Amino acid sequence: MKDFELDRLRNRIEHELFERVLPFWLTYSHDSVHGGHFNNIDHNGAIYDTTKHIWMQARLVWMFSKLYRKVEPRTDWLSSAKIGMDFLIKHAICPDKRVFFSVTSDGKPIYQQRKIFSECFYALALSEYGRAIDHQPYIKEAQCMVEQIWEWAFDLTQIGRPMYEGNPPTQMLAIPMMLLNLIDEVMIEVDCTSEITECFERISDHVHGKYTLEYVSLEGEPLEGSNGRLVNPGHVIEAGWFIQHVADQVLQPAMEDLAREMIRNAQSHGWDQEYGGLYYFLDVEGFSPVQLEWSMKLWWPHCEALYAHLLNYARTSDPNDLASFRKVDHYIQKHFVDQEYGEWFGYCDREGRVTHRFKGGPYKGCFHVPRSLWLCWDLLQNWPYFDDSI
Amino acid sequence: MKDFELDRLRNRIEHELFERVLPFWLTYSHDSVHGGHFNNIDHNGAIYDTTKHIWMQARLVWMFSKLYRKVEPRTDWLSSAKIGMDFLIKHAICPDKRVFFSVTSDGKPIYQQRKIFSECFYALALSEYGRAIDHQPYIKEAQCMVEQIWEWAFDLTQIGRPMYEGNPPTQMLAIPMMLLNLIDEVMIEVDCTSEITECFERISDHVHGKYTLEYVSLEGEPLEGSNGRLVNPGHVIEAGWFIQHVADQVLQPAMEDLAREMIRNAQSHGWDQEYGGLYYFLDVEGFSPVQLEWSMKLWWPHCEALYAHLLNYARTSDPNDLASFRKVDHYIQKHFVDQEYGEWFGYCDREGRVTHRFKGGPYKGCFHVPRSLWLCWDLLQNWPYFDDSI
Secondary structure (H helix, E strand, C coil): CCHHHHHHHHHHHHHHHHHHHHHHHHHHCECCCCCCECCEECCCCCEEECCEEHHHHHHHHHHHHHHHHHCCCCHHHHHHHHHHHHHHHHHCECCCCCECCEECCCCCEEECCCCCHHHHHHHHHHHHHHHHCCCHHHHHHHHHHHHHHHHHHCCHHHHCCCCCCCCCCEEECHHHHHHHHHHHHHCCCCCCHHHHHHHHHHHHHHEECCEECCEEECCCCECCHHHHCEECHHHHHHHHHHHHHHHHHHCCHHHHHHHHHHHHHHHHHHECCCCCCECCCEECCCCCCCCCCCCCEEHHHHHHHHHHHHHHHHHHCCHHHHHHHHHHHHHHHHHCECCCCCCECCEECCCCCEEECCCCECCECCCHHHHHHHHHHHHHHCCCCCCCCC | CCHHHHHHHHHHHHHHHHHHHHHHHHHHCECCCCCCECCEECCCCCEEECCEEHHHHHHHHHHHHHHHHHCCCCHHHHHHHHHHHHHHHHHCECCCCCECCEECCCCCEEECCCCCHHHHHHHHHHHHHHHHCCCHHHHHHHHHHHHHHHHHHCCHHHHCCCCCCCCCCCEECHHHHHHHHHHHHHCCCCCCHHHHHHHHHHHHHHEECCEECCEECCCCCECCHHHHCEECHHHHHHHHHHHHHHHHHHCCHHHHHHHHHHHHHHHHHHECCCCCCECCCEECCCCCCCCCCCCCEEHHHHHHHHHHHHHHHHHHCCHHHHHHHHHHHHHHHHHCECCCCCCECCEECCCCCEEECCCCCCCCCCCHHHHHHHHHHHHHHCCCCCCCCC
């Protein structure tokens, strides 16, 4: 990328992040009555459901704490994080020490999943907020949570998920991928060499040729049936950059190479050749995935891909990575960006038409868009290559 | 409808049901190794996943038993029902007397829902198969199951569904609707006047003006938030004809009128004015439903609508009902019918393009298509009006 292109790109991303995405959440999410943040927010900022989804609450806290610590100590960012963290501490923890999935606007529990992700995002929030305000007890508590999550992660029967004879334990890509992110974010002061290596081995189990399968057997073999053939390109691409963020710590350049190939392959077979955009799910043998939304184009795989391709390019100067970045960037500009109210739409049909007008929902909050933009912006600020051959 | 039109329609439906839909299941579903039926069947009959979903297994048994008893005592139909029933009896019942949601091809349990629908479809299968072979113990056992289901239906905590402070009990349209169908199908010899009346009252609680809401409070009031504004037009239309099938038993003509209005209103606001077809979900205040598939067009609401409009027309001679029937029929012919291999596709995007090529999946089996065609055909065989004013 030529210097002027790099500058132009960085400026555009900077404007999008700081002038159009973050203000949306700062303006509309705060619940001035009960504290915390709303996350079910319509295209224009209207609250269409006051349920507070804990993943979203925690991710917003993580995001603003991170920006406060890494970009600029802005009081409005820290205040927004504090509002969310106070609400989480008061209302998100179950009596059994687990974390609820959703609560009412005034904090009454609605639902608890038999999964570990509410706990993961709570730990991310607590750690990053603790670092933002330099409060060691929060950091330590988050680290204890990560240790507990590690215990649960490979045997979900401990958190109430039933196990039946016809459904033997399998490996899910989401688990080691999430654990890597927790290690990278929360366990900074702790030596996690063996845990990182274990996650790398587990993720490698999912890689079968050009496909990274969402589910494999405990031995890393493909499984029968629809689940066994399932690929989630967004997950694969996200795992690809998570790996690269921690691979330095364990001196595993081969794993970095594998991560780059995972990203490139997922981009290649995950991209819709007819209408553009990354599919949400694919079946590696070409059957229709049973998920009704398989062919939809969601914002978050595109957020992950935007950063992952730029990271690949920054590390390797491979012009194909830059081309992938530009392809994803173009798709995002054309389909997800909302010029009117800021933030991005989250859901398009296969042809790229927006199907859901809201900016925030049960699974979309102040997270993937600003995280991706911040990571890209940060990488461009510290760009390692000044290669004008493209 | 003129006589010749009626004949032509009946002949077309007869051909579709007996020559193109039922043969698909008879040809491809039988598992000759482990017994029972596969339900994950690709467009051309290929099995793409050997998981046996109990809803589908039981619905197929119900369908072939019903046709054997009501249409013609064909041995291939009874044999197909027997194969499924034997598998269900052997493999579908949990140790706690509940019914699994899915099992492996050889019957090992995979998953159990914290819902009552597996039990409902099992009872439907057992009752109808019992009637087909005139085996009273099966009928009695099915009736006992319905009594048990009734006990669970209004307090799902009894079957392990957790209840939290922020999520107080609500009424779900699916419950009284399903119970009405069970009463109609299974409790033939039992006086259920009070139960039918209770179901009518509960369903009436969901009707708010032209909208029949999927969830309401115990007092029948609309709820806050996305769930409180949710309409599932297919459910409303299905409930509409379930009500009409039992209303005779309790002499409630007003309820029949309400049922017809529910169907007509759901058709009116559930129909996509731009691309045609019934939406899967709607938000009555025009927000985007949070379900990713809300704007998709699924086969089953169209199956329900096809029969419900014909039933309305048979009972009232209202030309608008005939127009609605024709509109739905036309949409089905254009989008769901597969001229190549028989049966219908199940899933289209908003614009009506097939998104999933399979004919059978975890939630689509030998049920909605043949049930709707059989009900329409049976109604046309016994057509009450000979009105040639249209």
